[in-house]
């Protein structure tokens with residue numbers, strides 16, 4: 049039998065696969081990273097339109113998770129903290145009452161003390177004396193942030209998330225100046241510098257394995273190595289469009305206890321920041337986040353304090369499906385009408401300022417099949433079970449395999465990749 053050229057195959061060149069490959073290549077292993085698409089980064093997807101940098105996937109660095117920050121520093125990238133005015137829109141007017149916003153979301157803070165048997169967030173809310181308005185805002189927040197259905201998401205996972213965020217100062221948001229994808233390209237450069245290879249346009253269709261040997265078949269070729277890391281998104285794994293034989297029953301059963309969420313995220317590029325001229329609202333010049341829970345979409349943000357004439361709209365969870373299926377032009381029209389209502393401007397005036405609407409339908413992307421993962425009620429142990437190696441041969445990585453309460457983030461993906469690399473290096 050011919051010796052394989054590679055020590056480890058990695059499937060999926062998102063942040064998890066890249067972080068794992070970089071770590072293994074740094075330890076002298078010969079790695080081959082196979083990516084279905086013709087670009088790396090996965091759900092880190094940056095577009096450049098003139099001088100504007102538009103993120104279609106991940107945008108924020110949530111707090112100061114050490115793995116992500118050391119990578120940012122190593123890559124020499126500049127990061128700016130998001131700051132400015134947080135406004136809310138209700139009863140037809142804009143308000144800048146930070147205290148009211150904090151009071152509304154206090155039940156989420158209280159989750160840090162949750163230690164009861166797991167239940168869905170919907171059931172959890174049913175036990176709280178809340179006004180319909182506050183209940184709506186809490187559902188909007190949890191569905192928006194987690195891309196989740198509040199009837200399904202685990203309250204224990206939200207509690208773990210609150211604690212995990214608290215530990216990394218997760219309330220503070222940062223932005224990678226010049227685009228998040230620079231981080232993916234930095235890792236790719238390090239991998240190839242260390243004689244690792246990255247093959248684009250190689251979609252794994254079949255993975256055949258036995259102890260100490262894995263063969264990955266793509267449409268074009270086949271590749272063999274003693275070990276492999278499967279770092280494809282949860283949705284792809286759950287769909288079983290990669291035939292893994294023998295079937296990893298335990299890992300797939302664990303994957304079934306997680307859910308792939310959905311979002312609609314789009315950025316509108318305008319000729320000028322028309323909202324900044326709306327006297328007498330002085331805060332509008334420094335607008336960062338805007339919450340309008342009775343509008344569609346309900347969450348908005350600007351690049352403030354960075355310059356730019358963009359404004360981004362966001363909705364997560366089941367309500368995002370209707371918007372996500374719209375073509376950019378129709379989405380842009382709908383969004384302009386919402387902004388016109390919020391800022392009390394004529395819709396046509398807003399539309400005249402619009403240069404373009406940029407979005408990506410993550411749910412329809414065959415290589416992703418959703419936005420990011422969340423834990424269904426009762427599934428708190430599922431991610432940990434997915435980290436168990438199969439015969440020291442097959443390993444799973446990706447944000448859905450995070451065991452630190454940070455599911456659905458870039459740092460969770462990096463952490464999971466580093467964990468899989470450590471497991472391999474320890475064998």
Ligand SMILES: Cc1cc2nc3c(=O)[nH]c(=O)nc-3n(C[C@H](O)[C@H](O)[C@H](O)COP(=O)(O)OP(=O)(O)OC[C@H]3O[C@@H](n4cnc5c(N)ncnc54)[C@H](O)[C@@H]3O)c2cc1C
Nearest residue numbers: 060062063064084090091106107108252446447457458461
């Ligand atoms: C709209 C949106 C906004 C987000 N915002 C943020 C944010 O602000 N901050 C944050 O921290 N996180 C954010 N996230 C989440 C973050 O982007 C992800 O958690 C993270 O990038 C996932 O990395 P990953 O490596 O696990 O998976 P991915 O990035 O999805 O990488 C998996 C790779 O596998 C490839 N693949 C799939 N099938 C195959 C196959 N058969 N063969 C070979 N390759 C295959 C895919 O093409 C992809 O490149 C956001 C996500 C979305 C969708």
